[in-house]
Amino acid sequence: MTDAPVTVEAALLDAITVPDGTGKAIPDAASGETIGDAPIHTVDDLETAIAAATEAQRGWAALGHAERSRLLHLAADEIEAHAEELAHIIAREQGKPLNGAGARFEAGGCAAWIRNAADTVIEPEVLFEAEDTRSELHYAPLGVVAAIGPWNWPALIGVWQIAPSLRMGNAVVVKPSSFTPLSVLALVELMNRHLPVGVLAVVAGNRDVGARIASHPGVAKVMFTGSTDTGREIVRSSADNLARLTLELGGNDPGIVLPGADVAALAERLFWGIFINTGQTCAALKRLYVHDSVYDDVVDALAALANSVPMGPGTDEASLLGPLSTPQQFAIVSGLVDDARARGARIVTGGQPAPELGAQFYRTTIVADIDDGAALVTEEQFGPVIPVIRYADVDDAVARANASEQGLGASVWGDVDTARSVAARIESGTVWINQHGTLNPTVPFGGVKASGYGLEFGAHGLKAVAAPKVITV
Missing domain, CATH: 3.40.605.10 (Aldehyde Dehydrogenase; Chain A, domain 1)
Incomplete structure (x- = not known):
């Protein structure tokens, strides 16, 4: 034996x-x-x-x-x-x-x-x-x-x-x-x-x-x-x-990518602001509003990273993304993506389980051409999925970001001076500029609203x- x-x-x-x-x-x-x-x-x-x-x-x-x-x-x-x-x-x-x-x-x-x-x-x-x-x-x-x-x-x-x-x-x-x-x-x-x-x-x-x-x-x-x-x-x-x-x-954190943002310079920080802990973080970026002028570039950059960052068991030294922690959360994520697909949203990459890795693995998913009314946007998905929402006017993006009952974190991406003025108008306990979800033990953290x-x-x-x-x- x-x-x-x-x-x-x-x-x-x-x-x-x-x-x-x-x-x-x-x-x-x-x-x-x-x-x-x-x-x-x-x-x-x-x-x-x-x-x-x-x-x-x-x-x-x-x-x-x-x-x-x-x-x-x-x-x-x-x-x-x-x-x-x-x-x-x-x-x-x-x-x-x-x-x-x-x-x-x-x-x-x-x-x-x-x-x-x-x-x-x-x-x-x-x-x-x-x-x-x-x-x-x-x-x-x-x-x-x-x-x-x-x-x-x-x-x-x-x-x-x-x-x-x-x-x-x-x-x-x-x-x-x-x-x-x-x-x-x-x-x-x-x-x-x-x-x-x-x-x-x-x-x-x-x-x-x-x-x-x-x-x-x-x-x-x-x-x-x-x-x-x-x-x-x-x-x-x-x-x-x-x-x-x-x-x-809970937090349904919005991010706003401003016109003229340097997508190549920001893409990796955007990705990990979304997908840290495979998206299972209260203060992760959950819905991303992107200006028309850089929309396609952001979607393509996130999709390229989603397809290249390795996913696997937590104890595998090569893994950087893991499974959903519970069967219940796996079901929530799957249901939200299926609903988005049924509404006509474009699944750029992912959008399905990865059973070859294990029962609770879901592929890293980028969802484009989706509207605010979709459940994937209005509800906290808490998983490896991000809805990317197009906007044309910054004031409109701020209003849509503030429409949620939740206000834990938010972020603004682009020119720092412009981002500061936008950040001041967002209803959230923390607003990050050109980063998301970074915490510091000396800096207070907490939410507003629900x-x-x-x-x-x-x-x-x-x-x-x-x-x-x-x-x-």
């Missing part, structure tokens, strides 16, 4: 999985083979975790910023030391390739964002000073923060919620997506090798666990990244306990997970 091959991530998987048949079998997104069994936690497990977090939070807050930051740096060092193992778990479970802006990028980003949160200084702000009176604004811990994460960037978005909350003296209870619990379990396992017991816990449960979190009286704040519909449910559930909320919800509210990253993100307190002497 031949022993099974040892995978890169075997040791870390052993630390976070339960015996076969006793948990939820988590499939490899590319092959469908079981990676390991994740524990199935219950509402009772959630209650235990919140009680332990409440108790541990007092001592954690009392350590002070300097000591908490020191321990967070040790946690970041631990992640960095095991980054390859974590990256392989992410690549298999979520499907993103190891290379490019993929699983290794995500694992490395976890360490970088933790360090940034640990090192960002929040000084008391003097609000008023005259004669013998001085008023200062300080920031105190909230208590227990609940972090509910998505399946598309499970570890990195988890860190975006966890790191600032811990830095400001809170304890954190994490609820990962049921599709990608292993990545988050691995992240928390590594961090907890250096944190006090109870300060950071993960509850890998189902919908009943998620539903209980927002209404729980022991939760002071909920951070949620996911769909707009679920965000609305969280708002309703939090009404009775008045938990503070940071909601990063894309949620609250800010993450940098000093603004730290303040969002703390209670403002005015001290007047």
